[in-house]
Amino acid sequence: MADVLFKGTPSHTSGNLPKVGSQAPDFKLTAGDLSDVSLADFKGKKKLLSIVHSLDTGVCAASTQRFNDFARNRDDVVVLVVSCDLPFAQARFCTGEGIANVVTLSMMRDRQFAKDYGVLLTDSPLAGLTARATLVLDENNKVLYAQMGPELTVEPDYEPAFAALK
Amino acid sequence: MAQITRYGSPIHTHGELPEVGSAAPDFRLVDADLNDVTLASFKGKKKLLSIVPSLDTPTCSLSTKKFNEAAAAYPNAVMLIVSADLPYAQKRFCAAEGTGQVVTLSMMRSRQFARDYGVLIVDGPTEGITARAIVVIDENDRVVHRELVPEIRQEPDYEAALTALK
Numbered sequence: 001m002a003d004v005l006f007k008g009t010p011s012h013t014s015g016n017l018p019k020v021g022s023q024a025p026d027f028k029l030t031a032g033d034l035s036d037v038s039l040a041d042f043k044g045k046k047k048l049l050s051i052v053h054s055l056d057t058g059v060c061a062a063s064t065q066r067f068n069d070f071a072r073n074r075d076d077v078v079v080l081v082v083s084c085d086l087p088f089a090q091a092r093f094c095t096g097e098g099i100a101n102v103v104t105l106s107m108m109r110d111r112q113f114a115k116d117y118g119v120l121l122t123d124s125p126l127a128g129l130t131a132r133a134t135l136v137l138d139e140n141n142k143v144l145y146a147q148m149g150p151e152l153t154v155e156p157d158y159e160p161a162f163a164a165l166k
Numbered sequence: 167m168a169q170i171t172r173y174g175s176p177i178h179t180h181g182e183l184p185e186v187g188s189a190a191p192d193f194r195l196v197d198a199d200l201n202d203v204t205l206a207s208f209k210g211k212k213k214l215l216s217i218v219p220s221l222d223t224p225t226c227s228l229s230t231k232k233f234n235e236a237a238a239a240y241p242n243a244v245m246l247i248v249s250a251d252l253p254y255a256q257k258r259f260c261a262a263e264g265t266g267q268v269v270t271l272s273m274m275r276s277r278q279f280a281r282d283y284g285v286l287i288v289d290g291p292t293e294g295i296t297a298r299a300i301v302v303i304d305e306n307d308r309v310v311h312r313e314l315v316p317e318i319r320q321e322p323d324y325e326a327a328l329t330a331l332k
Contacts, residue, residue: 034291056254084274086295088222089255108250109294125200128275129252 004131005151006124013131015118017146024141025116029082029105032091037105039141046077046165047137051119053129053152055085055093055104060132063155064099070162071101077165080105082113084129119148132156136164170297172290172318179297181284183312190303191282195248195271198257203271205307212243213303214331217285219295219318221251221259221270226298229321230265236328237267242305243331246271248279250295285314298322302330 002013018024024047026039039047050067052060064081071079079102083090090104107113111128114120119130132149134156145164149156168179184190190213192205205213216233218226226249233245245268249256256270273279277294280286285296300322302311311330315322 030294054252054254056252056258085252085255086220086222086250088220089251092222128196 002118002131002148004121004148006121006126007153008151009124011124011126011131011152012122013118013148014115014120014122017118017133017135017148018143020143020146022143024135024137024143027113027116028109029113030087030108031106032087032094032104034087036109039137042078042080044139046139047135047141048077048079048161048165049082049133049135049137050079050102050156051082051117051130051133051135053121053126053132054083055081055090059153059155061093061097063132063158064093064102065097066155066158068099068101070158074165078103082130083107084111084114126152134161136161167288168284168297168314170314170316170318172292174317175290177290177292177318178288179284179314180281180286180288183284183299183301183314184309186309186312188309190301190307190309193279193282194275195279196253196274197272198253198260198270200253202275205303208244208246210305212240212305212331213246214240214243214327215246215248215283215299215301215303216268216322216327217248217283217296217299217301219292219298220249221247221256225319225321227259227263229298229324230259230268231263232321232324234263234265234267236324240328240331244269248296249273250277250280292318300327302327 087106136145250273253272298315300313
C-alpha cells in the first residue's frame with residue numbers, strides 16, 4: 001500500500017509499484033480499436049508507461065503531450081498511456097489534441113492492471129481509478145525506473161524517466 | 167444471460183434486466199462531482215435509467231439528447247444516464263451538448279451496477295462495459311418498464327419508455 005495525496009487529502013493505493021530491477025508484470029489492456037493487448041505486443045522495444053487517472057483532466061493531458069513530444073524521435077521506445085478512461089474517450093482526446101506518438105490503453109474490461117501494478121486507489125473521491133505513476137521498462141521488460149507521483153494533481157518528474165531511457 | 171448483437175455479431179450480457187413488477191436493485195454510482203449516489207438519493211421520484219455503453223459514441227449521444235429534451239415534461243421524474251464512462255467524460259459531454267436536464271452516473275468505482283442490472287457485457291469487443299437498456303422505476307422503486315436494445319447500435323424505444331414514466 002502506498003500513500004498519495006489528492007488535493008492534499010491522503011489517499012491510498014492497493015499495493016506498491018513493481019520494484020526497479022524486477023520483471024514487469026504482464027497485462028491485458030484494451031487498445032483504441034477495442035482489441036486486447038499485452039506486454040508481448042511491444043516485444044523488443046523499451047516501454048515508458050504513463051499511468052494516469054483520466055485524460056479528461058488537465059495534468060494527465062499535459063503529461064501526455066509531453067510524452068508525445070518525447071516519443072517523436074525515439075523509434076526504440078513505445079510510450080503507453082494507461083488509464084481508466086474508455087477507449088472512446090482516449091481516442092477523442094488524441095484526435096482533439098493531435099497526439100499520435102503514444103499508444104493509449106484502457107482498463108475498460110477490469111482493474112487487474114491497476115492491482116498488479118499497485119496503483120489502484122482504494123479511497124478518496126478517486127477510488128476505483130489509479131494513482132499517477134511512470135515506469136520505464138527495458139527491451140526485456142525489466143523495470144528500470146518506477147515513480148508514483150506523491151500528489152495526484154501534480155505532473156510527473158519527466159527528466160529521470162527520460163534519463164532511464166538513454 | 168441475454169444475447170444481443172453488435173454490428174450483427176452475437177454478444178452476451180452477464181444476466182437479465184430486473185423484471186417488471188420487481189423491486190429495483192439498489193445501486194451505488196458516482197455523479198459528475200465524484201460523489202457516491204444510490205437509488206435512495208432520488209427518493210419519491212420516478213426514475214428513467216438510460217443505460218448506455220459510452221457517451222463518447224453516437225447512439226448514446228443521440229438518446230441522451232432525446233431524454234434531455236423530454237425531461238421538462240416530466241417534473242416528477244429524474245433522467246439518469248448510466249455508463250462506464252468516467253465522470254470527466256460525462257461532464258465534458260453534457261457541457262458540450264447542453265444536456266443539463268439529465269443526471270449522469272458513472273461506474274468508475276466498480277461494475278456492480280452492471281452485474282445487478284444484468285447489463286454487463288461478458289464477451290466481444292465491448293466486454294466490460296454495458297449493453298444499451300432502459301429501466302423505468304416508479305416512486306416506490308418498482309420496475310414498471312424495461313427494454314434491452316437487441317442491437318447495441320440502435321436507439322431505444324423512446325415512446326414506450328416515456329409512456330411508462332407518465
